[in-house]
Amino acid sequence: MANEIGQVQGEQSAFELTEEAKAAVQERILKQVAAELQLAPGKVRTTVGLLDEGNTIPFIARYRKEMTGELDENELRAIEERLNYLRNLEDRKLEVLRLIHEQGKLTDELRQSIEQSAKLQEVEDLYRPYRQKRKTRASVAKERGLEPLADWIMAQHRKGDLQAEAAKYVKPDKEVATAQDAIQGAMDIIAENIADDAKIRTWIRRYTHDNGQLETLAKDDKQESVYEMYYDYKEPVRKLPPHRILAINRGEREEVLKVSLTVAPDKIHDFIGRQILRGDSPVRETLAATIEDSYKRLIAPSIEREVRGALTEKGEEQAIQIFAENLRNLLLQPPIKGKVVLGVDPAYRTGCKLAVVDDTGKMLKIAVTYPTPPNNKIAEAKAVIKQMIDAYGVELIVIGNGTASRETEQFIAELIREVNHKGLQYIIVSEAGASVYSASKLAQTEFPDLDVAERSAISIARRMQDPLAELVKIDPKSIGVGQYQHDVSQKRLEESLGAVVESAVNHVGVDLNTASPSLLSYVAGVNGTIAKNIVAYREENGKFTDRKQLLKVPRLGAKAYEQCVGFLRIPGGGNPLDNTPIHPESYTVVDKLFKELRVELAALGSSDLKDRLDSLGPAELAANLGVGVPTLRDILDSLQRPGRDPREELPPPIFRTDVLKIEDLTAGMELQGTVRNVIDFGAFVDIGVKNDGLVHISQLSDSYVKHPTNVVSVGDTVTVWVLGVDLNKGRVSLTMKKPRA
Incomplete structure (x- = not known):
């Protein structure tokens, strides 16, 4: 510049x-x-x-x-x-x-x-x-005309008498009653100038980060809390891991901890002195005292705020990154297609809400049963659920992991044994955000005649059928697959998670004829208004049969069409290419390709065409077709697998038929589990007991692990071994290191 x-x-x-x-x-x-x-x-x-x-x-x-x-x-x-x-x-x-x-x-x-x-x-x-400042001691001193005295002191003359010079500025009418008052005012001006010096601040900020210690003490060391490890704690600032920074911040915010940043001041005083002091002068001691005052009163508190702010930013960025990665993996969990599902939203006093949905997610039946305490109407609940299973051909029962989930699991496991229904299984899923969706305007519009809990049961059932389509209806911050998500910048978190959802939705693609406005709003180029207009057009004119019909949707112009059309699918439409990720701008390339192969578009999806496409070399063919190699490579991949859902290549979740109690666990027991959450210090794995077990970062692999996300992801199916069980606290320690024989 x-x-x-x-x-x-x-x-x-x-x-x-x-x-x-x-x-x-x-x-x-x-x-x-x-x-x-x-x-x-x-x-x-x-x-x-x-x-x-x-x-x-x-x-x-x-x-x-x-x-x-x-x-x-x-x-x-x-x-x-x-x-x-x-x-x-x-x-x-x-x-x-x-x-x-x-x-x-x-x-x-x-x-x-x-x-x-x-x-x-x-x-x-x-x-x-x-910068314009609020009233300070230095600004007051300047108003009293003491800036020239400050300049005289900073000149550091070899000769001169400070008291005599200061006496010239004694003005009782301006509240400078004595020479000492004048000197003090001049020192305040110099102290602020030192504190505002960019070079000095930069050096002290870096020195404090590299040499400072964060210290925490309990406000009441007799109080029991989750912060007990920080009741008398010290750690070098430069070594603080992100999750610990956020934990300390929360403890301070909840007024459980007192937090301070300490650094030895001697070297800082020396550094400032080298910038300010010049040889011997009558004012050297005065300036040395001013340097100490400037650092203690002005610089240290400000730099502490800045360093802690930088630490918080570091912790937030890490937390947001972990949340984003976990969210993406959760959204891209494989859909369980072709199954009639019974969703169960468990509870104690108000009973378990039940919802049967067909293989398309359409709600078929709603009911409430009371198999858990204090009602314990087990026989009655079994009768209701058995009738639902028989009437609708339920193949999978999905239980939310909230209040009373494990008691409900026990009840469902017993019921499955009694029914002896071939293939009937159950799974527990996170219900985080289900209540948020249930109370939303979207849910009210979708199910106006149902109450909040009944809508929640439908959401729980649909989470297995299509996690992405259901979870996009919920504010990403409410899905709960991170650490300290409520402690970070909500604006930055929202931006990051929004980008993750957008990426996941466009990676999978969206059925133009079934997608909700929530799902459509994450498609590239489509905003909330356009999404609603697409659905309104669909409802008024019937199903889309051609991607070009999108141009008739109000407010969906040429640029939005260009951005979104490749990510929108039309199964069974007039043009088979409309059910692929191939962009309409490349349809002419496909026409040329099929003419060279002497096949019709109707052959799309046939095994013969797949074999012929597989034998083609994109590099040689691209020049003939007038297209780039990367684009042709994508086109060939899409033609070989039209209508493909990339999530289907992932392993399915673990379904269960019987319950496992924490009392059943013994050290060394081998289990299959599903990773529910990944955080800085390890991963929580659902092994089928009440609380997820923790695999500490040190137990994830025999080799060094820099971060848990390098080894495991949310939704992964993993083999674990039990390390230890704490029955009193309901905690299970796990390892992914295979025990030696």
């Missing part, structure tokens, strides 16, 4: 870049993003151009591979994030330069320092001395 800001004309347009200067800044940003992410500048430049044209990440990742060099979604999102940060940084630099210029204090040296800043923190440090 050096010389770039200089390319302005007139006072009115000062600090507004010319088009040429804007282009230079843009080019510099592109090069910086490419260098930081270690990507080819050409790929970054093309990606930024596509983003600036309004293209979505899923669309670019899937349908613009030749242009980006096959960058994946993660790389594209990283480019977008850094691009936004650096553009905001440049905007802030211009704003700060303008504000300082208006004060008449912008020097060439300061301008250069601001222009060369690589981080927002650096810009704010440089702007700090010029």
